[in-house]
Amino acid sequence: MKNLTTLSIVSLVALISTPTIAEVKFSGFGSIVAGQTLEDDEKLTADFYDVGQYENTTTFKAESVLGLQVSADIAPDLKATGQLLAKGTDEFKPELDWYYLTYNASDNWTLMAGRRNIPMYYYSEFSEVGYAYPWIRPPSNLYWWQVTQFDGFHATYDFSTDDFTNTVTAFYGNEYSTDNKEMLYYAEIGNRTLNGAAITQVNEQWTDIAGFNVNIIGESFDLRMVYFRNDRKRIDTNVNGETAIRASASGFSQQFIGIGGNVNVSDFTIIFDANYVAYDDDVGTVFPTYLISAVYNIDQFQPYVSYSKADHWQTKSDNEDDYEEHYMASAGLRYNLSSKASAKIQFDHFEDEGAGGPEAWAYHGNSQTVSAAVDFIF
Numbered sequence: 001m002k003n004l005t006t007l008s009i010v011s012l013v014a015l016i017s018t019p020t021i022a023e024v025k026f027s028g029f030g031s032i033v034a035g036q037t038l039e040d041d042e043k044l045t046a047d048f049y050d051v052g053q054y055e056n057t058t059t060f061k062a063e064s065v066l067g068l069q070v071s072a073d074i075a076p077d078l079k080a081t082g083q084l085l086a087k088g089t090d091e092f093k094p095e096l097d098w099y100y101l102t103y104n105a106s107d108n109w110t111l112m113a114g115r116r117n118i119p120m121y122y123y124s125e126f127s128e129v130g131y132a133y134p135w136i137r138p139p140s141n142l143y144w145w146q147v148t149q150f151d152g153f154h155a156t157y158d159f160s161t162d163d164f165t166n167t168v169t170a171f172y173g174n175e176y177s178t179d180n181k182e183m184l185y186y187a188e189i190g191n192r193t194l195n196g197a198a199i200t201q202v203n204e205q206w207t208d209i210a211g212f213n214v215n216i217i218g219e220s221f222d223l224r225m226v227y228f229r230n231d232r233k234r235i236d237t238n239v240n241g242e243t244a245i246r247a248s249a250s251g252f253s254q255q256f257i258g259i260g261g262n263v264n265v266s267d268f269t270i271i272f273d274a275n276y277v278a279y280d281d282d283v284g285t286v287f288p289t290y291l292i293s294a295v296y297n298i299d300q301f302q303p304y305v306s307y308s309k310a311d312h313w314q315t316k317s318d319n320e321d322d323y324e325e326h327y328m329a330s331a332g333l334r335y336n337l338s339s340k341a342s343a344k345i346q347f348d349h350f351e352d353e354g355a356g357g358p359e360a361w362a363y364h365g366n367s368q369t370v371s372a373a374v375d376f377i378f
């Protein structure tokens with residue numbers, strides 16, 4: 001029987017431990033995912049960042065992904081790593097997703113420079129590796145931010161205390177998402193215009209991203225805590241090529257606070273993730289989100305249930321209603337086909353209780369979705 005902590009570690013080890021050819025290591029992962037909603041007028045956004053969506057026709061494109069990672073020891077204690085990613089939302093066109101250098105400065109210190117995921121969530125490091133977690137996907141209304149990566153630096157210090165393994169990481173960087181799919185999707189469904197012309201491109205800029213995360217691993221638990229802040233700017237481009245900074249989404253900073261992890265109790269694994277984002281804007285925008293999930297580990301089977309909720313409040317506004325409020329309740333089953341492959345089936349009930357009106361915050365809609373997946377690593 002394998003608990004979820006073990007599966008996550010196995011996933012990461014397998015991605016960096018394949019045989020070498022001339023000091024170069026190849027590894028990879030993939031997920032073949034199919035799904036559809038149960039009613040004609042329903043839609044589920046399963047991948048917010050790339051706008052991977054299910055409707056009432058079966059599709060493999062919303063979440064299917066293939067990844068290839070290449071790493072090379074280019075000098076003593078210095079390694080270069082790159083990752084190609086091909087997603088169904090991009091017609092499986094390969095793109096260079098990660099690229100970074102890793103320097104082992106000592107037994108305790110590791111330095112990294114390049115492009116990686118921002119360590120926002122418990123599963124940020126392997127959010128695309130479906131084999132690493134029990135569900136078909138981490139709940140999309142929790143893993144929903146329009147920026148997930150950055151170019152920057154990490155400094156990690158590893159140490160042990162009594163029965164715990166501890167990691168502290170400081171990071172700094174910037175992200176210039178010049179063609180942000182998620183923000184363009186919201187602009188399109190909201191009929192947003194610039195100088196009377198439709199918006200065709202959104203540039204999302206997060207600058208001076210600075211923070212730290214702490215990870216503590218014990219015999220029966222894994223705990224992650226994160227904090228970072230950054231400045232924000234959003235630039236719209238219309239069909240005529242005109243550009244303008246969007247004042248309502250620019251000129252202020254944001255803070256991100258998160259805690260997540262898992263606890264193993266007998267044959268059960270409890271997974272949790274909670275985040276709180278606060279804007280330093282005129283209306284006091286905050287986004288509290290959380291996830292709780294229970295997994296029952298029985299031989300090769302792992303039935304599970306989960307519940308996640310996201311809110312969007314404006315604490316300085318006279319409007320007491322939630323601007324965004326949606327939750328997802330899920331149930332599913334994972335079956336471990338081998339040490340490197342699993343099959344899953346999942347049902348999701350998504351409820352959108354966001355405010356209506358001119359801003360149309362209830363843009364997701366309610367849905368019920370069934371999906372199935374085969375995940376693998378190599």
